[in-house]
Amino acid sequence: MEETIEAAILEAPLFRGGLGMVYGPVSGGISNENWRVTATDGSGDWFVKVPGTGTEMFIDRIAAFDAARKAAAAGLGPRVYEDLAHKGIEINDFLPDRRPSTHSDFADPAKRRAAIAAYRRMHGMPALGLTKTVFDMIDEHAAQVAALGAPHYRDEAWVMFNADLARQALMASGLDLVPSFNDPMPGNFMIGPDGSVMLIDYEYASMNDRCYDLGIWFGEMFFPPEQELELIEAYFGEVRRDIVARVTVHKALADVKWALWSMVQLKVSRLDFDFHKYGVWKLMRFRQITGHPDWPAHLRNL
Template identity: 55%
Template structure:
């Protein structure tokens, strides 16, 4: 753990300058250490002398204000806390757009291996159902809004486009038209199911962290991006749909698969923005190209036209 005054990087200096402003912590000795994980921000564990609670402090990454509404993220975190789905949150540094929540020492970040267990997946499905039944969030931001936002940002930043960008954009517009014609089912969505955002207890219970991308969005998008992030087979997707809705329907599965392609287009465009803006040590270019490739693999599937017709 580092003491105040021992900062070695810009992120650590930013952290120190912020946490000394917390009124409740001013009489205390503070120490901190970096926490690995995440590809948007720089994260720290802060210890307050005499306080048994560990604090998770998130320093926003450069440029993240372009696509993250911090006030909306706070509201989503508060709602998750009230539902006992997320950790306790603290408003100590909200005015600096720095997020602070309880550091859950008794839990570990999940891995892809956890999601091989059908019982574990069923627990996650149940949690998603609870999230989706909650009151609407203050921010409505569909996957269409996200894609358009990132496309405009890449243009403004002079970012890289893949050679078949125009073709990919046409496929997205066609899928969007089909989905909007069928009507959108907007509910509170998590939108960011990276394994590290699921914290697992010894009893296999789960808490979610990181609600920066949460918004009212299409219900099946939330399930589809979870499947995409964890490389589920179509057989597993069928189980997820049946577990979530109580029965399986091929039309829901078609919608699910279309949303998987849109999720990859969204995150590939996001990566192209990050490639121009972020100072984190992460290969956003490679990440974006991989996401583009996976979106193509779904759209190239001979069944793609039938998926769109089924919507």
């Protein structure tokens, strides 16, 4: 892996042929190789993302750069450098005054509100070039699982049947497409000393339903129902039955998407990560949501 970052440092004009540059790995990613490159004279500090093996199967790097540039222009994301964009290698300013969040950070109501403010800013950005809904993601990964001969979950037919019920109900109600982040792992929320939140890593960003962004974040953070309602009100200014239903159904569909993604990763990724366990965990929550007595009502209320 070091050969790749060293080649990038030598090629990118920003790094001046590697003169006076030092680098080290950045932990936390589960798809790509992430590095920090620093100029020893204090003239620069950068984050470099080298695309992981097989990520071209589900990440459109041109679309990712488009989203990252628009987020930077909106003050939501760090500056983007174009030096190696033609190779899909993303270079951003490192954010030394910020730290990646943890799940426990969002036990603080102020940090939850700061994240909602970040989502509202994201959803108000100019339209992105890529439209990719949760249904597009699920279909893409299902086809990849079949093509790769990846493992199937034991009750996959039941899972996909319930996902299709949700698809029919959501499509009948119509989708509210906005620029969406689509990837709320805690490390993508960068918390500043003032408590503000910036977002990093826009490789999954697309035009998608705004309630997908909220639903997948709620699921990722394991918010209890009362906090979900608080955040829905903070975002929309009110709590309505149809909004709660849209967020809940999208939360369930997000777990299907990421469970299928994990099976693809089992076949293509070089990273040391238990993708099978990750996918099983996602489907446990999908079963919890769709097995709840309120699930049929959510589908009707969309």
